[in-house]
Amino acid sequence: MAEEYDLVIMGGGTGGYVAAIRASQLGLKTAIVEKRELGGTCLHRGCIPSKALLRSAEVYATAKHGEEFGVMAKEIALDFKKVQERKQGIVDQLHKGVQHLMKQGKIDVFEGFGRILGPSIFSPMPGTVSVEMNNGEENAMLIPKNVIVATGSKPRTLPGLEVDGEYVMTSDEALRMESLPSSIIIVGGGVIGIEWASMLVDFGVDVTVVEYADRIVPTEDKDISKEAHKLMKKKGIKIFTGAKVMGDSLTIDNGVSIEAEHEGETKTFTADKMLVSVGREANVKNIGLENTTIEVEKGVIQTNEYYQTKESHIYAIGDVIGGMQLAHVASHEGITAVEHLADQNPEPIDYTMVSSCIYSSPEMASVGLTEAQAKEQGHNVKIGKFPFKAIGKALVFGESDGFVKIVADAENEDLLGVHMIGPHVTDMISEAGLAKVLDAASWEVAHTIHPHPTLSEAIGEAALAVDGKAIHS
Numbered sequence: 001m002a003e004e005y006d007l008v009i010m011g012g013g014t015g016g017y018v019a020a021i022r023a024s025q026l027g028l029k030t031a032i033v034e035k036r037e038l039g040g041t042c043l044h045r046g047c048i049p050s051k052a053l054l055r056s057a058e059v060y061a062t063a064k065h066g067e068e069f070g071v072m073a074k075e076i077a078l079d080f081k082k083v084q085e086r087k088q089g090i091v092d093q094l095h096k097g098v099q100h101l102m103k104q105g106k107i108d109v110f111e112g113f114g115r116i117l118g119p120s121i122f123s124p125m126p127g128t129v130s131v132e133m134n135n136g137e138e139n140a141m142l143i144p145k146n147v148i149v150a151t152g153s154k155p156r157t158l159p160g161l162e163v164d165g166e167y168v169m170t171s172d173e174a175l176r177m178e179s180l181p182s183s184i185i186i187v188g189g190g191v192i193g194i195e196w197a198s199m200l201v202d203f204g205v206d207v208t209v210v211e212y213a214d215r216i217v218p219t220e221d222k223d224i225s226k227e228a229h230k231l232m233k234k235k236g237i238k239i240f241t242g243a244k245v246m247g248d249s250l251t252i253d254n255g256v257s258i259e260a261e262h263e264g265e266t267k268t269f270t271a272d273k274m275l276v277s278v279g280r281e282a283n284v285k286n287i288g289l290e291n292t293t294i295e296v297e298k299g300v301i302q303t304n305e306y307y308q309t310k311e312s313h314i315y316a317i318g319d320v321i322g323g324m325q326l327a328h329v330a331s332h333e334g335i336t337a338v339e340h341l342a343d344q345n346p347e348p349i350d351y352t353m354v355s356s357c358i359y360s361s362p363e364m365a366s367v368g369l370t371e372a373q374a375k376e377q378g379h380n381v382k383i384g385k386f387p388f389k390a391i392g393k394a395l396v397f398g399e400s401d402g403f404v405k406i407v408a409d410a411e412n413e414d415l416l417g418v419h420m421i422g423p424h425v426t427d428m429i430s431e432a433g434l435a436k437v438l439d440a441a442s443w444e445v446a447h448t449i450h451p452h453p454t455l456s457e458a459i460g461e462a463a464l465a466v467d468g469k470a471i472h473s
Contacts, residue, residue, distance in 0.1 A: 002122060002141040003108075005031050007341070008129050010114045010287065011150035013040020014047075015318035015330030017098055019148055022338045024105035031142055032107060033114035033131050038098045041152050041319075042327040044091060045172050050195060052087035053175070054359050057202035061361070068398060078203060080180055087175075110140055116147065116288030116314070126292040126311055146313050146341045149301060150334065151287055153280040153319035160247020161187065161276050167252045168274045171196065180205055181272035185258060187245050189216035191358050193277035194228065197237050198360035208238040208269055210260055215241055217358060221370040221419040223385075223405055228421060231362055231401050240267070250274075282320045298322070305348040306340040307333055315341065329354055355433045357426040362402050365429035368417030368436055371407050380410040384442065384466030388422040390473060391461075392453040399423035404462040406442055413441035418459070428456055442466040 007023045009016045012034030023030040037044050063076045102109050112133040122128040122143050129147065131140040155170035157163055165173045171192055180203055186193045189211030201207045209216065209232075215225040216232070216239060229239060240262050249259035256274045259266050282300045294309040295302040300322035307315045315337040318330030332349055339346035358364035374381045384406040388394040402422025409416055418432035435445050446463035450456045464470045 002143060003031075005029050005108075005142055005144040007031070007146045007148065007338070008033065008114075008142045008144035009148045009150055010116075010129065011040065011152055011318075011320075012038040012098075012109065013150060013152050013318065013330070014042045014327040015152075015334040016040065016148070016150035017102070018331040019150065019317065019334030019338050020107045021101060021105050022335045023342070024107055026338065026342045026344070028338075028342065030105075030107050031110060031144075032102070033110045033112065033129060033142070035111075035113045035134070037095060038102065038109065039091075039095050041154075043094055043098070045175060047327050048094060049087050049091055049175050050171070050192075050199075051359055052090050053083065054195065054199045054361070056083040056086065057199040058361055061202040065398070078180075080203075081178070084178070110142070111135070112140070114142075114287065116149075116291055118288075118291035125313065127314055130288075146315065148307075148334065148337055149287065149309075149314065149316040149320055150318050150330070151283040151320050153282050153325065155276070156279045156281045157276050158187065158245065158247050158278055160250055161245075161274070163276065164252075166273075167256050168250070168276065170276055174275055182206060183271040183273075184208070185210060185256065185269050185271045185274045186277055187258075187274065188277035188279070189213070189239065189241065190219070190277065190279065191217060193275070194232065195358060195360050196275055196277065197232065198235065201235050201237050202361060206271070207236070208271065209240065210243045210245055210258075210269065211239070211241045212244055213241065217364065220358075220364060220366060221405060221407075221417070222372060223403075224364055224366070224419050224421050227402060228360075228362075228364060231421075232360075234401075235361075243267075280319060280325060282322065284320060306346070307337040308340070313341075324351060324354060324356065326354070326356060353433060353436045355429045357429065359426060362399065362422050363425045364419075364421045365425040366417065366419040367429055367433045368415070369407060370417055370419065371405075374407050374409075374416045379416060381416065382408050382410045382466055384408065384462045384464065384470070386458050386461040386465050386470055386473060388455070388458055391455060391458050393455050393457070394423055396453065397423050397455075404458040406445070406459075406462045406466055408442040408466045413443055415440050415442050415445065418462075420458075422455075422458070424455055428459065431456060431459055 006028035007030045012032045110131045112131040114129045117128040129142040183206035189209045243260040243262040245260045251257045257270045301316040317333035319325045336346045355367040387403045389400040394400040405419045407417040450460040
């Protein structure tokens, strides 16, 4: 079977299906090729299921401290089977929603594994996509005018730490756990590792984090990392930074044991299970890139600012091109790519205006430059910080740890970066994101009247603090 399309998208994850919807809106005949489920990693093995588990962990932890709110409850218990059932129910509901959107947009979905072919009888240019169908039927041949590669990524591991799904896991396997371990070693203290550490310790698991860098969440502002370290230890998480795990020391015997070099010593860590959380690698193998002139460097596809590869009719977006590797980034990259191939003249994405979030407890969120990055780029900076302990709504919530930090240019007042750690900051960061898009000055944020009592007052106070004018400090 051979069929012609204006656009074929390889991968039906967040970036791929959003790109398909935008293409449909522009009147392009569009198809998606997806080996697994529409929605991809984010919906089925990442963003959504992990946040559902985090929410259950948060509710459980809050219930155990109900007496602080005058709520006396007896025999609080965790039913992890129901936790998993709730998670899966949310995933299934959203999956049905994505399927409906494909039907609504008249987007053809081919369930199978797609590979790009070189010049052939179907087309003189590379780009025909051969789909090995899941149902065993004859390969479908899709002949597009344009292709978007949105094949995503998979969890990375370390030499010697072979994943068996029982004792050694990545986040993929951890999401499918039928019961909780009594203890766990998490190798990697980045975003995913810290989210899992926060979740599991709130579920009552004994958690140890072993991180190679000199601080956890090392991509965040140093003040955020320092505060996160303090607050995670306060929750009971044991954290070892500057620790090099020796993969060949792994032993498995009704649990796991691993050695790591830390502060000049070799330390042994033991637990029921291990979660390896050391980043993700792009899915670039066996998809036919060798049949094109597309360049792959350091494991990711190289593109221009509109996501065109060396083959001008083949684009690539999302995790497969590296960068921020966030679902919302992939979506906007997909929209930009589609609008470019459709001659809509889109503006390239400015990644300094993209917010990023960490959904641990407490949450973390940021947009723009860290203090160190701003100084490295030659800015003369001034800083405004304001603690949540001085915010009434935070005290009402019973969550007053953390702060908002604003990095501003001392010469022109430009807002360079905003960094937060504390209650519900992932829901607050979009205000700072909008301020960045509008090229706001710190004083403009300060003069925005924030309603009282709200957590967002911390943003206004931090903006005032940039010039030493904070009211409640």
